[in-house]
Amino acid sequence: MHIPSSRLLVLVVASCIGATASSATFAAGTPTDHNRYKWRDAQGNLHYSDSVPVEATKLGYDIVNSQGIVVKHVEREKTADELAAAKVAANKAAADRRVAEQRARDDEQLLSNYPQEDDLKRAQQQQMDMLNQQIKSSEVSLRNQEQSLAELLDRAAEAERTGKEFPPEQAKQLAVMRKKVDVQKAAVAKQEADRTEASSHFDDEVAHYRELKARIAETRK
Numbered sequence: 001m002h003i004p005s006s007r008l009l010v011l012v013v014a015s016c017i018g019a020t021a022s023s024a025t026f027a028a029g030t031p032t033d034h035n036r037y038k039w040r041d042a043q044g045n046l047h048y049s050d051s052v053p054v055e056a057t058k059l060g061y062d063i064v065n066s067q068g069i070v071v072k073h074v075e076r077e078k079t080a081d082e083l084a085a086a087k088v089a090a091n092k093a094a095a096d097r098r099v100a101e102q103r104a105r106d107d108e109q110l111l112s113n114y115p116q117e118d119d120l121k122r123a124q125q126q127q128m129d130m131l132n133q134q135i136k137s138s139e140v141s142l143r144n145q146e147q148s149l150a151e152l153l154d155r156a157a158e159a160e161r162t163g164k165e166f167p168p169e170q171a172k173q174l175a176v177m178r179k180k181v182d183v184q185k186a187a188v189a190k191q192e193a194d195r196t197e198a199s200s201h202f203d204d205e206v207a208h209y210r211e212l213k214a215r216i217a218e219t220r221k
Contacts, residue, residue, distance in 0.1 A: 035071065038062045107212055110205075120209055124202040131195045138191055142184040149177045 037049050039061035047053075052061060060076035078086065114120035152174040159166040 035063050035065055038064050038070070107208075110209060111212060111216075114209070117206065117209060117213075120206065124205070127198065128195070128202070131191065131198060135188065135191045135195065138184065138188045142181070142188055145177065145181045145184055149174070149181050152177055 034050075037052050037056060038046070039049075039053075039056035039059060040046050041055060042059065047056075048064075049056075057074075058077050061074050062070045063072040063074070064070050110120075114123065152170060155170060156166050156174060158164075
């Protein structure tokens with residue numbers, strides 16, 4: 001039977017449309033790939049699931065793709081003690097980082113202020129001279145106070161030998177002067193301790209300065 005060419009064209013187009021619709025229907029009915037969750041319970045038994053059970057979040061789990069390959073691992077929930085310990089560790093790490101950053105700034109300033117070791121030593125000597133002068137001044141003040149105290153003590157001893165009454169005003173001065181002498185002695189001792197500490201610090205500073213210079217020289221080789 002002869003079919004007109006226009007009719008034949010309509011049949012071919014309809015056939016193509018039907019085939020496309022069938023393909024789309026088939027595709028829509030095919031399950032799509034999706035990730036799943038793999039985990040082990042408290043007894044060590046392996047489980048797979050489409051959602052994350054509460055137990056899995058407590059124990060940790062893996063996310064796997066349709067081929068069974070782990071694409072992500074999720075750690076278990078941390079206990080309150082573990083969270084507290086982690087916070088302490090994080091705070092310590094942050095503190096250590098700040099100390100290291102400050103040390104780096106101090107080192108940079110040290111090298112900038114003192115291009116040569118002699119520059120550093122001169123600055124240290126100036127500080128030591130200042131400390132020595134402060135101690136010397138304090139010692140002079142202490143000797144003057146001790147002299148005043150000795151005079152008051154002599155008056156008190158003389159009054160006791162002669163049986164005279166020691167004037168209340170002088171007795172008050174004696175007590176005040178004793179306190180001043182004690183305070184001044186403590187001040188001198190503190191200044192001497194500061195000088196000893198400064199001397200030790202200066203030695204450490206020079207050693208550290210040399211280390212920095214050596215490190216810089218090594219990087220330039």
